[in-house]
Amino acid sequence: MNVRSGFNTALTTLLLLTPLLMSRSSGALNPHLGSSLCPECHLTDQVSPDQARMLVTSQEKLCLKCHPKSTQASHPSGFMPLKTPPTPFPLDWKGELTCSSCHLIHGSVPGLLRSADRGAAFCHNCHAPSFFERMPDHGSSLVLSGHLAASRDDHPGVELDPFSLQCLSCHDEKNGNAPQRVGMRLDGLLRHGGSSGLSHPVGRPYDKATSFGGYHPQSRLPTAVALPDGKVGCISCHQGYTKNHGRLTVDNQGSALCLSCHDL
Ligand code: HEC
Ligand code: HEC
Ligand code: HEC
Ligand code: HEC
Ligand code: HEC
Ligand code: HEC
Ligand code: HEC
Secondary structure, three states, rough: HHHHHHHHHHHHHHHHHHHHHHHHHOOEHHHHHHHOHHOOOOOOOOOOOOOOOOOOOOOOHHHOOOOOOOOEEEOOOEOOOOOOOOOOOOOOOOOEEEEHHHEEOOOHHHHHHOOOOOHHHHHOOOOHHHHHOOOOOOOOOOOOOOOOOOOOOOOOOOOHHHHHHHHHHEEEEEOOOOOOOOOEEEOOOEOOOOOOOEEEOOOOEHHHHOOOOOOOOOOOOOOOOOHHHOOHHHHHHEEOOOOOOOOOOOOHHHHHHHHHHOOO
16 A cells, blocks of 8 residues: 555545534435435445545546636646655545645635645645746745635626735735736726736626627637636636736737737
């Protein structure tokens, strides 16, 4: 048996088995998974720590049922890392870094993280500080979480997607202290203050616009151009969870970014 399953076994015995058994007898696994049954994720409902890794499909699929935004503009998940992460972060049976590498699915601490570290300290378990220092915002937007989607909206005039809200928490000229500011008009017109001088609507449904013509169908957009909740938002034009903070999703030489949606 390898180190990973040894770790899982020890961890389970120490921390998890008791609450799991207790909650099974009371009918619910864990407040987090609600009334989900074991075989919705595991191959059997008699899950022992040894075969708990045998799941009916990938975690990126299992978890997305309830957390649909947790792989979009998020930390990469479901890939084989070049280097094995340090002890508290096990890879799955395929040797891949996935949700359960960072999260203790059946845990109970806030955030369900496998380490007590929070913020940059959590990330430094696997990344050298220099990894973040090279980023335009020194990683300040990423170390907050493994995912960009935010939930607090103080833009009452327009329904913004959760990724744009996260960007605006620093870049809105009303908030934050990032030197690069943008302004949001109440009707959803975004004004870039910097050298681009670009104004553009955000928070508007893309399919509504395509129905009037002048836009490529959604199915023909480059995959990098995201439409969170079906709307134009910051991550339609700017890359999400990336070391190239702020970089465009499509290089705009010859207005290529603009013309990936606009069909003139
Ligand atoms: C939403 C999916 C999901 C459901 C439902 C679920 N599990 Fe899990 N469980 C997981 C994942 C993912 C892991 C981590 C697998 C790995 O380490 O590769 C896990 C791990 C475990 C482990 C190993 C210890 C640990 O926490 O890593 C046990 C034991 C376990 N589950 C028992 C259960 C039992 C018993 C039920 C039903 C009462 C259940 N699980 C329901 C997803 C689920
Ligand atoms: C049946 C729906 C459901 C599934 C499936 C599900 N979750 Fe959740 N999850 C929830 C709900 C609801 C909450 C928020 C309420 C709570 O924390 O109890 C939550 C909260 C979380 C949190 C945040 C906890 C906190 O304290 O902030 C994490 C992390 C998380 N889930 C990870 C996962 C992972 C990883 C998987 C896949 C193995 C998964 N969830 C599958 C429903 C689900
Ligand atoms: C590299 C580590 C890492 C990976 C991989 C990862 N997460 Fe997270 N996740 C985090 C961190 C850090 C937080 C913030 C936790 C906190 O401080 O409360 C978080 C928060 C969450 C939350 C609660 C907040 C929110 O954004 O809704 C959910 C749900 C969640 N993760 C689900 C997932 C799922 C599902 C996967 C796999 C598809 C996944 N995570 C993969 C690190 C990770
Ligand atoms: C369990 C180990 C682990 C943890 C914890 C972790 N990462 Fe990663 N991360 C990786 C691995 C492995 C890669 C892929 C290889 C690489 O680029 O170093 C990666 C890639 C990335 C990327 C590259 C995305 C891209 O392609 O541009 C970013 C950005 C990132 N991590 C940020 C973070 C942040 C921020 C945190 C803390 C919230 C964090 N990581 C926590 C292991 C981890
Ligand atoms: C935690 C605060 C924070 C958040 C959240 C944040 N940024 Fe930034 N951003 C910064 C800082 C700081 C800079 C560096 C400003 C400078 O050097 O003038 C920056 C720079 C930028 C730049 C200019 C990059 C360059 O190379 O000059 C762009 C574009 C940008 N951010 C877009 C975004 C987008 C899009 C989001 C959401 C996906 C976002 N930012 C979220 C803090 C943040
Ligand atoms: C329709 C596409 C589009 C959308 C949507 C968009 N941007 Fe931009 N953004 C651009 C372009 C193009 C530039 C110029 C980049 C360059 O010249 O490299 C830019 C530049 C920036 C800059 C750098 C300084 C400046 O003002 O020129 C910041 C900061 C920025 N955007 C933030 C945001 C934020 C935050 C959002 C969401 C609220 C957003 N952008 C939405 C296309 C967009
Ligand atoms: C993600 C797709 C997308 C990209 C990329 C994009 N646009 Fe748009 N644009 C739209 C949509 C959708 C609307 C209509 C929004 C609405 O319903 O008002 C729009 C509206 C506009 C308008 C207002 C037109 C009007 O009559 O309402 C202008 C001007 C514009 N875009 C210019 C640009 C420029 C310049 C770029 C490149 C920097 C760009 N767009 C990139 C999707 C996009």
